[in-house]
Amino acid sequence: MDVIVCVKQIPDPETPAAAFKVDEGAMQVLPAQGISPVISPFDAQAVEAALRIKDASGDGTVNVVSLGPDSARDAIKHSLAMGADEGYHLKDDAFEGGDAWTTALALSKAIRHLGVPDVLIFGRQAADWDQGTVGSIVAELLDLPSATVLRAVELNGDSITVSRVVADGFENIELPTPCVLTISNEFGDPRYPQLRQIMQAARKQVTELTAADLGLAASEVGAAGSRVQMHALFQPTSDVEVEIIEGDTPEEKASGLVNALREAKIL
Amino acid sequence: MTKAAVTSDSDKRRTGTTSTGKRVSALAIPAWLPLGGILLVSGAETVRVTGAHRELFFNIDHFWVLYMLLPFVIGIIIYGLIRRSRVWRLGRPIISGQLSRDSLRSAFDDLPVRLGRLVKGGGGTERVLRDPYSGVMHLCIMTSMIVLFLVTALLAIDDYIPVDILVGPRYLGYSLVADIFGLVGIIGVAMAVAHRWVRPRTAWLPTWEDWLILGGLGMLLITGFIVEGLRIHTSEIDVHPEWSYWSPVGYVVALIFSGVKVSAALDIHTTFWWIHMIGALSWITLLGYSKLNHLVLAPANAFLKRTSAPGKLDMIENIEEQEHFGVAQLEHFSMKQLFELDVCVRCGRCTDNCPADIAGQPLSPMHIIQDLKSYATAVGERKVANLVQGNDLNFGLDDETPMVGGVVRDESLWACRTCGACVEACPVFIEHVPTIVDMRRSLVMEEARMPDTVQGTLETLERQGHPWRGTPYTRESWMEGIEDQVPDWTGEQDYLYFVGCTGAFVDRAQEITRSVVSLLRAADVSFGVIKGMESCNGDPARRLGHEYLYQILAEGLIELFNETGVNDEQKTVITHCPHCFNTFLNEYPDMGAKFQVIHHTQLLEQLVDAGRLVPSHDGPEQTITYHDSCYLGRHNDIFEAPRRILEQVPNVTLIEMPRNREQGLCCGAGGGNMWMEEQGKSRVNEVRVEEAVATGAESACTACPFCIQMFDSGIGTVQLDVEDEDKLKVLDVAELLQAAAVADGE
Amino acid sequence: MASILVIGETDDAGLTAPTLELLGAASRLSADLGGGVALALIGSGLADAAAAAGPAGADSVYTADADSLASYQTDSYLPVAQGIVERDSPSVVLMSQSSMGRDLAPRLATRLGSAAIMDSLGLEVDGDRIKATRSCYGGNARQVVTVQTDPQVITVRPKSQDPLEADSSRSAEVISVDVAEPTLRARTTGKEQAEADGIRLEDAEIVVSGGRGLGGPEAFSDLERLAGVLTAAVGSSRAACDLGWYPPSQQVGLTGTVVSPTLYVAIAISGASQHMAGCGGSKNIVAINKDPDAPIFSFSRFGIVDDYKKVLPALESAFAEALD
Numbered sequence A: 001m002d003v004i005v006c007v008k009q010i011p012d013p014e015t016p017a018a019a020f021k022v023d024e025g026a027m028q029v030l031p032a033q034g035i036s037p038v039i040s041p042f043d044a045q046a047v048e049a050a051l052r053i054k055d056a057s058g059d060g061t062v063n064v065v066s067l068g069p070d071s072a073r074d075a076i077k078h079s080l081a082m083g084a085d086e087g088y089h090l091k092d093d094a095f096e097g098g099d100a101w102t103t104a105l106a107l108s109k110a111i112r113h114l115g116v117p118d119v120l121i122f123g124r125q126a127a128d129w130d131q132g133t134v135g136s137i138v139a140e141l142l143d144l145p146s147a148t149v150l151r152a153v154e155l156n157g158d159s160i161t162v163s164r165v166v167a168d169g170f171e172n173i174e175l176p177t178p179c180v181l182t183i184s185n186e187f188g189d190p191r192y193p194q195l196r197q198i199m200q201a202a203r204k205q206v207t208e209l210t211a212a213d214l215g216l217a218a219s220e221v222g223a224a225g226s227r228v229q230m231h232a233l234f235q236p237t238s239d240v241e242v243e244i245i246e247g248d249t250p251e252e253k254a255s256g257l258v259n260a261l262r263e264a265k266i267l
Numbered sequence B: 001m002t003k004a005a006v007t008s009d010s011d012k013r014r015t016g017t018t019s020t021g022k023r024v025s026a027l028a029i030p031a032w033l034p035l036g037g038i039l040l041v042s043g044a045e046t047v048r049v050t051g052a053h054r055e056l057f058f059n060i061d062h063f064w065v066l067y068m069l070l071p072f073v074i075g076i077i078i079y080g081l082i083r084r085s086r087v088w089r090l091g092r093p094i095i096s097g098q099l100s101r102d103s104l105r106s107a108f109d110d111l112p113v114r115l116g117r118l119v120k121g122g123g124g125t126e127r128v129l130r131d132p133y134s135g136v137m138h139l140c141i142m143t144s145m146i147v148l149f150l151v152t153a154l155l156a157i158d159d160y161i162p163v164d165i166l167v168g169p170r171y172l173g174y175s176l177v178a179d180i181f182g183l184v185g186i187i188g189v190a191m192a193v194a195h196r197w198v199r200p201r202t203a204w205l206p207t208w209e210d211w212l213i214l215g216g217l218g219m220l221l222i223t224g225f226i227v228e229g230l231r232i233h234t235s236e237i238d239v240h241p242e243w244s245y246w247s248p249v250g251y252v253v254a255l256i257f258s259g260v261k262v263s264a265a266l267d268i269h270t271t272f273w274w275i276h277m278i279g280a281l282s283w284i285t286l287l288g289y290s291k292l293n294h295l296v297l298a299p300a301n302a303f304l305k306r307t308s309a310p311g312k313l314d315m316i317e318n319i320e321e322q323e324h325f326g327v328a329q330l331e332h333f334s335m336k337q338l339f340e341l342d343v344c345v346r347c348g349r350c351t352d353n354c355p356a357d358i359a360g361q362p363l364s365p366m367h368i369i370q371d372l373k374s375y376a377t378a379v380g381e382r383k384v385a386n387l388v389q390g391n392d393l394n395f396g397l398d399d400e401t402p403m404v405g406g407v408v409r410d411e412s413l414w415a416c417r418t419c420g421a422c423v424e425a426c427p428v429f430i431e432h433v434p435t436i437v438d439m440r441r442s443l444v445m446e447e448a449r450m451p452d453t454v455q456g457t458l459e460t461l462e463r464q465g466h467p468w469r470g471t472p473y474t475r476e477s478w479m480e481g482i483e484d485q486v487p488d489w490t491g492e493q494d495y496l497y498f499v500g501c502t503g504a505f506v507d508r509a510q511e512i513t514r515s516v517v518s519l520l521r522a523a524d525v526s527f528g529v530i531k532g533m534e535s536c537n538g539d540p541a542r543r544l545g546h547e548y549l550y551q552i553l554a555e556g557l558i559e560l561f562n563e564t565g566v567n568d569e570q571k572t573v574i575t576h577c578p579h580c581f582n583t584f585l586n587e588y589p590d591m592g593a594k595f596q597v598i599h600h601t602q603l604l605e606q607l608v609d610a611g612r613l614v615p616s617h618d619g620p621e622q623t624i625t626y627h628d629s630c631y632l633g634r635h636n637d638i639f640e641a642p643r644r645i646l647e648q649v650p651n652v653t654l655i656e657m658p659r660n661r662e663q664g665l666c667c668g669a670g671g672g673n674m675w676m677e678e679q680g681k682s683r684v685n686e687v688r689v690e691e692a693v694a695t696g697a698e699s700a701c702t703a704c705p706f707c708i709q710m711f712d713s714g715i716g717t718v719q720l721d722v723e724d725e726d727k728l729k730v731l732d733v734a735e736l737l738q739a740a741a742v743a744d745g746e
Numbered sequence C: 001m002a003s004i005l006v007i008g009e010t011d012d013a014g015l016t017a018p019t020l021e022l023l024g025a026a027s028r029l030s031a032d033l034g035g036g037v038a039l040a041l042i043g044s045g046l047a048d049a050a051a052a053a054g055p056a057g058a059d060s061v062y063t064a065d066a067d068s069l070a071s072y073q074t075d076s077y078l079p080v081a082q083g084i085v086e087r088d089s090p091s092v093v094l095m096s097q098s099s100m101g102r103d104l105a106p107r108l109a110t111r112l113g114s115a116a117i118m119d120s121l122g123l124e125v126d127g128d129r130i131k132a133t134r135s136c137y138g139g140n141a142r143q144v145v146t147v148q149t150d151p152q153v154i155t156v157r158p159k160s161q162d163p164l165e166a167d168s169s170r171s172a173e174v175i176s177v178d179v180a181e182p183t184l185r186a187r188t189t190g191k192e193q194a195e196a197d198g199i200r201l202e203d204a205e206i207v208v209s210g211g212r213g214l215g216g217p218e219a220f221s222d223l224e225r226l227a228g229v230l231t232a233a234v235g236s237s238r239a240a241c242d243l244g245w246y247p248p249s250q251q252v253g254l255t256g257t258v259v260s261p262t263l264y265v266a267i268a269i270s271g272a273s274q275h276m277a278g279c280g281g282s283k284n285i286v287a288i289n290k291d292p293d294a295p296i297f298s299f300s301r302f303g304i305v306d307d308y309k310k311v312l313p314a315l316e317s318a319f320a321e322a323l324d
């Protein structure tokens, strides 16, 4: 089975809230001091799923594709260190300022360019923008069946059986190949790369592809091609001070808390 | 970088410290006094007797057979050792971390230290005597064997040289000495036998070796006396009874045999003589095939032991070019490490002192060494055979239990605190910690197999540059509200205060950081802090086995130190974390560090001595017990500085826990266990807290931010039902001193 | 032609609560945007639900009613939804951020030549665009975005919008849509219910945790009941695990599981740093502790200072009532 995984490098989602800062003017998240960007955790799980499919099928390749600035290389290298075979980096100034649509468009072109594999895997969402649409858009652009938010993936002869996380449980779905899957955190922890593989990955060549290589005009991608526009980015003002719910009886306190939670739209 | 001058000078182990070791060796002297007395008196007595002597081969024909056998015996021993050495030589030709061309040199560097250790420790004294019972037992057997060997040799020499030495009074004194030491030997053997029945320990597993060695030795001593008794009975007692009194044990035996006819007694004598002699020669061959080899190997190991600080781990140089990381196979060990396995005498002291074992966790350093030794015997010999036959080293060994994960279980490797209690206790100078960490290195770097919590810690180190996954704080949180009181490092000041990760990211430790700053300000010390830019020095990664990550982090930090002018012989880095201290002091020189290092307790002691910090007399009466951090105490020999600070705070009474200083018990956090979940019967910190509570002290003081957290957490469980105000309080030395020496509001 | 099309969901009781919320939002937005509100229902046996659409705020309702549509499958729902949108040509399509919405919205938007905004918390009209405020960076930030192409497909987080008061005087025109036999590529073969206590700690949206202050193992069954009401997972501090009150697998913290739920309820937990390391990333922490100085309060959004034994029963019924 040949698999392609699409991955993204993002600011570490484990950045403590105290170190998380936004430049509201530039609508950008400021890199936190001393905290390096990481591969989006769902994407690392997607790589894990791909490697398991490859292992189960006994042959084939796992290739990774990432679109992004220079730092995206690290997500590719991390995937290679986990055991992926080849890496492709979609890198072009023209890609900058893009949205899910332009990203998915470029990825779908790249996948066509590399040859549509048996299985295409994504993380359920990139843990920066938390949109969770790129996998589905690529599936649509390539006209492939898809299953999203999966906690288990199994190879079943020529088809793939997956378990999808839904509100009240799990759905079992069977897909033909080629197909598109997106992996959720319930899938379990990705492997920790072995040092030897990290070193080999560091030496491995990553193929860079530009918009032109993919037959895309600059106007189709990046900010120019975007369909979603951002107007503001800010940090929610969380009350640093704790609000102690007062009341004369435990009942009053309890209902006070429930009301407060509802007002804050937490419930 | 050299050890900061203050380190070595102000804290040389003082004489008169009451470590158990010292106490026992002191005890051993009075034990031998009466003996000396007897010798003196008897010396005077013998002057009155003349002409006494003995014939070397009395009643023995064909004694030349013995001389014929001797070369064989020596050959057999040498063959055994050489055979064994082929397994040792499977290891990397490294003695202490340097590559092979330097091996020899590195085995002989610091020669005075090595020789000193060889004489002091290799002679079976110093460390062996720390355990009173087995110390005395060992001393009995050892001195008996040495004396009896000399006695026998002397008799032979006397026989072959033209002048007779052993005649008259000299002979009688000689007889007496031989008899006494024969008896001492029997006492020692009896103690050893009793030890195995009467005082068995969990760690103890007497095997065939023990019975063969002890049984053999006992047999030799007893047959020796029988032979002597028969000789006296048949040739001396009637002629020169007064000579016989100088062989008291032989005399008693002679009396026992007095009913036996002389001709029969002569026959029995011959038989026993041969049994004794052949027995002795056979017994001595055990030297090449059993743990009796420690007679030779232990002194050798005392010599070969690393001379670097015990808390230092050796660097994997050119790590990117290594074929394997850490140790997964016998041949990945160094020769010294394989050699060491054969030195172990299974005394169990390492395990008896191991915090993990004490807390009922799945680690026994003795078993690690012993299991590796059995593996080296079984598999190592086959590897040697493969080499001899020109096969691949691992030919036919695919189905063997893997060494790491099988012979030594993962959970044992993870349970190690790298506290060094085992290394400190081992009478034959085995170094368990590097061996354990080497196997961890393989688990982490080669196989990426580790507990989730370890993986989380390493990932956090990689990504966030500190090990405190999930911390809600930043590197600057501790300064909130006092930013203006914390001077920025400019490169001009004398001292850099390195806050470290724990001091910044753990709320309890932030208080210590603030105390240290307040003390430094109060004493007007010229210091600065690199605000927000510090990163982990790599210690947690290194102890957890991720040498590569350690090197990356260390390189990064040294670069920061270079850029900011810290890496300079004139600059001193203050740490309040003993782990930072140990890494900077002992391990960073390998990475190109030049700066000096001082622990906050050392600096504070100097400041108090110099009168720059004056503890006031108004403080409350309080009793305090001091808990030694392993990386400050055992690994770096700083036992007294913190204690002297406490002693100088008025109204403080210091109470020691039974395990203190070199024998201090780890808090449980070392070796990366701060970030792991313990497995086993109980937690190490709870064991230690119980010891602290048992002293009756109101507070426990320590000088390590890990120990503080372990104590806090342990007290919650140990003193679950105790009212809050009666619970043991836990303080850093700096906090106590701040309360006593810095006016409020400073 | 409506300005806003809501793609709704139904369950045994008719329109789901999120669908009612979407209709509420749609009618408020359409007041500014102009045009009406249409509801699309895809499923089987939709008559009752369709009848409830008018009172809930829809002007018209499209029903695609077929046995083959009994449950959501991408391949069967996608063409039907596409057909309805193309027929109605709304400028906005709203869906709930449900299992269906998160799967369907991006594919549908792409098929329609547009794009989707997911998981909006707030919606506001700006000219002919809908400005959606949504959470990103794991809750650390908010962004305001618009879809520049038409139709603007937006999914909305459940409970973030208020439904309208049902107005039984209103009714909606029901337009029935023909359904072709779907060609299924991905095929749902079965369904598993999550066991009641099967929510993994690290995946739970709500975690209720107990500590040493609970005083004994019995109290954890009270916590489990509360968790049942909230569909939450139950966690515990290490101190409580050490005492054998709760299994170590449920330990939250530095050496346990790291969780970052939307809501973390810490009951009789002091808030030691090693514990906070496992839950400090929670979006909201609520603490119940009898000690007003307990460190946990400095990490909490809301707190109750009282004996948990008194508060817990009251809390359970208050939550049960609120979530009913």
Ligand SMILES: Cc1cc2nc3c(=O)[nH]c(=O)nc-3n(C[C@H](O)[C@H](O)[C@H](O)COP(=O)(O)OP(=O)(O)OC[C@H]3O[C@@H](n4cnc5c(N)ncnc54)[C@H](O)[C@@H]3O)c2cc1C
Pocket (backbone or CB within 6 Å): B673, B674, B675, B676, B709, B710, B712, B713, B716, C210, C211, C212, C213, C214, C236, C237, C238, C239, C240, C251, C252, C253, C254, C255, C256, C257, C267, C268, C269, C270, C271, C272, C273, C274, C275, C278, C288, C289, C290, C291, C294, C306, C307, C308, C309
């Ligand atoms: C290396 C290491 C790792 C650790 N890892 C973890 C970890 O992963 N997870 C973890 O949780 N801890 C961990 N700890 C332990 C941690 O330090 C604390 O000891 C522990 O979290 C305390 O648990 P607690 O809050 O339940 O208990 P306590 O600290 O004893 O707090 C009990 C609280 O309950 C309150 N209380 C008492 N009675 C009542 C009542 N009737 N009503 C309301 N409130 C009441 C008290 O006021 C108090 O605040 C670790 C410690 C170490 C040293």
Ligand code: SF4
Pocket (backbone or CB within 6 Å): B350, B353, B354, B355, B356, B357, B363, B364, B365, B415, B416, B417, B418, B419, B420, B421, B422, B423, B432, B433
């Ligand atoms: S270093 Fe400490 S914990 Fe590790 S084996 Fe030795 S005594 Fe045990």
Ligand code: SF4
Pocket (backbone or CB within 6 Å): B343, B344, B345, B346, B347, B348, B349, B350, B351, B365, B366, B369, B422, B425, B426, B427, B428, B429, B430
């Ligand atoms: S390693 Fe040392 S202390 Fe441990 S059993 Fe062997 S000889 Fe004794």
